[in-house]
Structure formats: C-alpha cells, structure tokens
Amino acid sequence: MGPSSSIQSFEEIRTKYGNEKLKKAFVKAVERNEKQSVQLLNHSSIEFATLYLLRDELSSRSLIRYLNERNKTALSIVNDILSERRTPEPETMYAICDEPQHLHSILSWMLLTGKNENLSMDYRLVIDRCASLLTTIYREQTILEDVVDLMFVRNKNNHSYHYLTWSLFEAREPSAMVYIAEYFRSADSEDVDFCTQLLRFIPEINEDNNSEANHTLFLRWYEANLPYLFYNGESLDTAKHPVPYEVALDAKYLGRPANLNTGGILGLLTDTEEQLLNAYYKISNKEQIMLSTYSFRLRKHDLTRWQQWIQTPFHEQLALAKEETHD
C-alpha cells in the first residue's frame, strides 16, 4: 500500500465505513509498520476528525513522537480544552498558546476540516473553542461564514450553539449578519425561524413576516446603518433575543462613521457639529431616530441639499424633517 492510497484509505474508511473501522484499520497498519503508518497522518490532506478519532491509539501506543508539529500541537490543544480543570492563573492558562502564528493556522485547520463532523459532545466542545480562539484572539474574519453555517447545523441537530453564537458576535464584525440573513432564503422553516430569532433585534423583523420580507428588511437596515453600527456586547447569555449591534444615531445624523467598539463618532468634530449635537441630545429618542433617518435619506438622495440642510439652525432642521416625514 503506497502512501497516497493509505491516506485515501484512512479518509475513505472514516467517511464511508465509520469511526470504528478507521480505528481498526489504523491499528492493523501500525502493527505492520508503526512509523510509516503514523507519518501518513502528517499529510496535508488528512482532516482533523481523523486525527481526533485516533488520538487514544496514538497516545497509548506512544506514537505521538512520529507526528508532525501540526498534529502534535492540535492534540495538545485538544487535551488542553478537554482537561477538567483550567486554573485562572495566566502561567498555566496559555501553556500551549505561546506561538500565535503557528497556533492560528492549526486552529483554522482544526475548525475548517473538522466542523462537518459530529463525533461527540467533547468533539463539539473542541470545535467551539477553536472558533472562539480564532474570532476573539486572532480576529479571524474568514471563518465567520463557516461559524454561521455550523450554528445552523447545530440548531437543526438540537446541539448547543450557545458558545458559537457568542464567538460569532465577539468577532465584532457586522458582516457576519449578512451570512445569518442568507438563511432567510432557506427552504427549511427551522433555518428561517432560527435566522429570525437571531436578527429579531432589527426593527420590523419578526416571525409574522414572510422570510423574503424579512430578508429585504435586513438588507435595507444593513445598508442604511452599517457605518454607524457599534457592538454592545449582548449574546444569548444575556437574553433570548440579544441586541449585539446598535446604531449610533448621533453619528448617523451627522453622516460620520462610528467606532465599532464604542459607538463614538470617529474623527474630530467641528464647532458647528458640536453645537448641533448639543441640541440633538436634548430631543426625545423618537425624534432622534426620525432626524437621523431623515438625514441619512437626504444625504443618500441629494447630497447638495443635505449639505445645505445640515448648515441650517437645528430647530429648522428638525422642523423640515418633521414636515417631510409627516411626523
């Protein structure tokens, strides 16, 4: 059996004949030639689930020494995640996480090649932790679509998506909502319900609308508010319908982007802008929403007119906005 056919066989056995057959086939191969068999696991085409399933055999037979750095580190990460106690002291907490770049690529490999498997609760925990390390420590945005897909698979299979959802929101990347909203187009009502639950904080999105209407509402809201969104820290730990992002209404009113983390207006404000904001903060929240929405729409449709409008005294701005929005 040549190396490439063995690799193919390991992967094929797992996917076609199941996990137990894989373990038996591996043991047989090791008994013939342990070093060569184990080194076959070092090939780039091997997926994380295969390594995970063989970890007990590798450990009990002292075969880990034949693994490459990727696999050794991946198994260390697994052991670290599954270890019963994690003391809070930093000295022990990050023992295996001293090599950021190395770990980044290995965590990505574990998540991306392993996410489609559902081997056990422990396995799902390992995948969840890989996702949270990638989104919070490495701020990895290329995996967000995969995390969203995994959340929907978990929901359908009645498995926990609680920590995955937190990982996704903690990425502090509003575009992740676009991937969620794509599930409004799913033919599966469970997907649509879950999607609605996650995006219900957006005005007018609710269970009573059809999914197409909700998708349109999302796209309109996203387009109108993206530069002004800020992350407020809510997750499913906080509420059934968390509000992960809020709109910085003052930034939207002035047409200035907001800081994604704080909601503060980016850049320095002119004296005129300061004065306008002082007046703006004194009106009711309902009026603020109306004025910010009016300002955005005017800016979008007629920039010249908006530039004239924003220079008029605040009370005149408000009066015109009220008149034109029939408030």
Place this chain on the structure above:
Amino acid sequence: MINIAGRPVSPESLSNGLPGGPIANKIIAIMANSRAVYYFSSESELEFEVRMRLAIIDSAKALFQSRAQFADFYTSRCNPAYWDLTENGGFRLKPGVPASVAINDIFVNGEMYAFECATAMIMILYRATLQVLPEQNFNRLFANMFLWGWKYDKDLAIVHRIPEDYLPGDIRYFKNPDVNPMTPQWQGENGVDMGDGTYFGHGIGIKTPEGIIESLKQRMKPGATRMPYLMAPATRPGFKYLYRFSYANREAESGTEIRVFNEEFVEQKVSLDEYFQQMDDYATRYITVRFG
C-alpha cells in the same frame, strides 16, 4: 409614581395587604418616587408584582443554598427522575411529571444538578412564579417546560430592556468583555438584584457588584485590558401577564364573568373557576376571551 386604576396613589394610602419588610418597602418607594408612571389595574396587581419580586429574591437565595453546581452546556446534569437531559445540555420535563414538582426538586436536590447562569435565572423565575400562582395553574401553564438558557421563556413573558428604574428582583448582566475564550461560560454573569446592594450569580454566589466583577476578572484572558462591567438592561418576567393566573387576580375578579367567543363569534359566558379549569381548551378553541 404609582397609578392604580387611573389614579395616582401614595405609598401611605396603600392598604395593609401589601407585603412588609425593607425590600418590599424599597420596591414601593422606588416606584412612588420615580418620574416614570407605574400603572396597575388594581392594588392586588401591585401586590402581586411586589410579592413576585420578593419570591425571585427568595428563590435566588434558595438556589445559592441548594448545592447545585455551575456547569457549561456540555457538562450540564439533572435529576433523571424528573428531567431528560437533552444533547444540547437542556433539561426537558419528563412526560407525566408536574412542572411544580420538577422545579422544586432543583432547589431540594441541588447536588444532582449542574447548569449555566442563564438557565439558573430561568429556574429562579419559575420557582418564584410557582410561589405566587396556584400550583394547578402553574402546572397547566408550564406543562411542556424546557430549560436551556434564556431560549424557552414564552410563558414567563420575559422583558429585557433598559428600564426607567432598577428594582429589587431585577436580573442584570455583568459582561466580561475580555473573557478567556477557552472558558466562554464566564463571558458574563446573570445576577439577581437582591435589594440590599448584592447580587446572586450562579457559580459566583451572593456578592456586591464589585465582588462579582472581581470574580469575573479571574476569568479574563492574559493581557486583558477591558474590565467586566454591569450592563444597563434589566430582565423581568411579565408580571402583568402572570397576574392573570394568580390567586390575587381571582379574588380581585371574583364575581366577574368571562365571555368567550368561538369562531362563529357565538358568545358563551363562563365563571372564573370554569375558565381556569378549562383554560387550555378555551385558549385553543376560542378566538376571543373577554373579562366582563
């Protein structure tokens, strides 16, 4: 300001039926001194909310003393005599088991249970609800109970928003923005406002806000720069919704009739007792229910 049946009411003018004690007095005082108006249909509705807030605090204490442990969703456990542990770490009420028995068991046989802090809050709200509703109504309302974080709360009519005032019995959230991603179960802590300057958080205990923040700081990632903090929203059960199923409401509504209408809008009058006995049937077969 407190407004009962359309009239402003001062705390002194309230009857002696209200629960006493410093926490109850504090709840009434906050409402009475607020710029916001707290509307109630009757004094018994106000009494219901005060009693339920006290029951939330009592249930938080009971959970603290129950020896129930903290666990993430992967390692949750429950008493198999009353609950089925689901694959996502939730607890589903076993068929034939009254919800009241199963909820009480969590507080009595706590050592058989382990769960996350959000699930703990739902358990506290259920126990508090059981303390203020007739057991029969509780079991009817929550016959299909499923405990899993905040997700399944329909019959508690939970509201989560920034309130005008914070009141004892509110549930607040301490966010841990720089939590170690290896332990996301410490991403934050739901805490019951105990009314005496302390909060109960499952897995942390009863502490001041500073104490809870200090506990969360132990779970931050190395090099963390953002400290844990108390978020502005408060979570509350739907007191007005639950009041409809209470003893107090039945007394307040005694002598009144309930008019129900079927799909052909044919009217039928039933007594309050009849309505409560066949509540599920009326809810599914009749489109409108009016209190006469």
